[in-house]
Amino acid sequence: MADVLSVINPATEALIQEVPVDDEAAVAQKFKQAKRAQPEWAALSLAERIKPILRFRELLIERVDVLATLLTSETGKPITQARNEILAVPGRIDFFVENAADVLAPERVYCEPAQALPGMGTLEEVIGYDPLGVIANISAWNYPYFVGGNVFIPALLMGNAVLYKPSEVAALTGGAIADLLHDAGIPKDVFMPVIGSGLTGAALLEQPIDGVFFTGSYATGQKIAVAAAPKLIRTQLELGGKDPAYVCPDANVAVAAAGLADGAFYNNGQSCCAVERIYVHADVYDEFLEAFMKTVKSFKLGDSTDPDTYLGPVSRKPQLDVLADQVADAVAKGAALRWGGERLDRPGWYFAPTVLTEVNHTMTVMQEESFGPVIGIQRVASDEEAVGLMQDTPYGLTAAVYGTDRERAIAILRQLKTGSAYWNCCDRVSPRLPWSGRGHSGLGATLSRAGISTFLQPRAWHLRAG
Numbered sequence: 129m130a131d132v133l134s135v136i137n138p139a140t141e142a143l144i145q146e147v148p149v150d151d152e153a154a155v156a157q158k159f160k161q162a163k164r165a166q167p168e169w170a171a172l173s174l175a176e177r178i179k180p181i182l183r184f185r186e187l188l189i190e191r192v193d194v195l196a197t198l199l200t201s202e203t204g205k206p207i208t209q210a211r212n213e214i215l216a217v218p219g220r221i222d223f224f225v226e227n228a229a230d231v232l233a234p235e236r237v238y239c240e241p242a243q244a245l246p247g248m249g250t251l252e253e254v255i256g257y258d259p260l261g262v263i264a265n266i267s268a269w270n271y272p273y274f275v276g277g278n279v280f281i282p283a284l285l286m287g288n289a290v291l292y293k294p295s296e297v298a299a300l301t302g303g304a305i306a307d308l309l310h311d312a313g314i315p316k317d318v319f320m321p322v323i324g325s326g327l328t329g330a331a332l333l334e335q336p337i338d339g340v341f342f343t344g345s346y347a348t349g350q351k352i353a354v355a356a357a358p359k360l361i362r363t364q365l366e367l368g369g370k371d372p373a374y375v376c377p378d379a380n381v382a383v384a385a386a387g388l389a390d391g392a393f394y395n396n397g398q399s400c401c402a403v404e405r406i407y408v409h410a411d412v413y414d415e416f417l418e419a420f421m422k423t424v425k426s427f428k429l430g431d432s433t434d435p436d437t438y439l440g441p442v443s444r445k446p447q448l449d450v451l452a453d454q455v456a457d458a459v460a461k462g463a464a465l466r467w468g469g470e471r472l473d474r475p476g477w478y479f480a481p482t483v484l485t486e487v488n489h490t491m492t493v494m495q496e497e498s499f500g501p502v503i504g505i506q507r508v509a510s511d512e513e514a515v516g517l518m519q520d521t522p523y524g525l526t527a528a529v530y531g532t533d534r535e536r537a538i539a540i541l542r543q544l545k546t547g548s549a550y551w552n553c554c555d556r557v558s559p560r561l562p563w564s565g566r567g568h569s570g571l572g573a574t575l576s577r578a579g580i581s582t583f584l585q586p587r588a589w590h591l592r593a594g
């Protein structure tokens with residue numbers, strides 16, 4: 129394991145900082161501290177745990193400029209999108225705080241009156257809820273505030289201690305999140321950042337943790353599942369996607385084109401629920417393509433620190449080769465390259481926004497997660513053909529249908545095995561709804577009440593009055 133992580137600015141390729149890495153011994157020590165601190169934290173009243181979370185909420189807003197600048201520097205995320213991400217966290221906190229008491233409340237599910245026999249007083253059956261204990265929160269870099277906060281905020285509210293491993297691509301932001309939580313009053317040992325690459329993540333899984341909540345790729349998710357299996361602990365995996373969208377012949381084409389272009393290219397396509405495949409009915413194909421291209425060509429690409437920039441660099445250098453390979457594979461198999469298609473000749477890891485048409489499912493661009501500014505658009509002759517193609521993936525995160533007929537859209541979406549279904553919208557997450565994947569997109573759910581109760585385990589209380 130290297131001693132330091134080199135944090136590089138994807139827009140300039142300059143070294144920002146070298147960050148010390150937690151080795152196995154440091155990880156073990158952090159686990160010990162968290163294990164010792166957790167019972168005291170869980171013994172506080174819910175109101176006492178809510179207080180520092182609400183202070184964290186205030187600090188996010190107060191310090192948004194500094195935090196957004198840091199996030200932009202290490203991931204290349206355009207500054208406006210970095211601010212949007214941070215400023216959306218308070219809404220999620222509000223949902224968690226408003227629902228925490230209800231989720232935690234014990235439920236009396238049965239009460240038997242006392243009998244006139246010795247030792248046979250009233251019998252109550254009560255379901256109580258205990259925190260899991262010390263959990264590992266292993267996170268991705270693309271939305272560190274969202275994917276981290278969806279775990280550590282409800283986990284802390286429910287009385288758990290959290291060992292938080294930010295991605296190596298967002299390590300400075302991970303440290304900043306920890307500082308913010310500590311400044312807000314979360315005890316240092318109750319929330320501990322664990323800094324490093326996948327090796328540090330693997331070392332964290334060696335510890336006797338009580339749960340693992342992972343966000344990242346399918347390939348790493350499988351490794352997490354294997355490492356967690358013998359421990360028999362709560363394991364949640366929020367993984368990748370190859371999310372499809374279908375434009376019906378009755379769609380409002382202008383709305384569909386604008387919505388899907390944003391869904392495909394927001395955050396440079398580096399969203400788990402980015403639109404990755406578009407199927408368009410032949411009746412509206414030409415009109416859709418024209419409107420879609422117009423929107424894509426209007427996106428401002430450039431300096432991530434400019435508030436008007438919509439497309440920055442990709443956050444990880446190896447992704448440039450993945451994208452170039454997908455484009456080359458598609459073109460070799462007969463796709464038409466309508467726009468972009470290559471790395472830009474400028475400093476930084478910039479890949480031109482890329483639109484491919486005449487694509488089919490023999491091409492990797494329609495099969496494997498692109499996770500970048502590349503989209504394939506395929507013409508279809510019917511709803512049935514669209515459904516067949518949308519289903520042709522091992523992933524199942526989201527799917528979208530654009531059209532004016534609600535029943536038709538819902539009938540299509542019902543046939544797809546996805547955790548989220550969108551009608552006339554896409555690339556959307558709500559704190560009130562469960563965020564989950566089917567198939568290779570993962571296990572378990574965050575957000576919604578299910579995403580709070582997942583940090584608890586039920587206990588059956590059989591209480592007989594003496």
Ligand code: NAD
Pocket residue numbers: 266267268269270271275293294295296324325326327328329330331333343344345346347348349351352366367368369399400401497499525563565569570
């Ligand atoms: P990744 O799988 O490369 O890394 C994720 C995290 O796992 C990082 O912190 C990494 O250091 C750690 N890790 C790597 N190997 C490990 C190991 N053997 N043991 C323990 N930890 C290990 O993913 P990424 O590049 O950070 O994120 C991109 C992926 O995440 C995409 O596939 C994207 O779709 C997915 N994602 C999913 C969601 C969702 O909610 N479903 C949200 C965001 C991102």
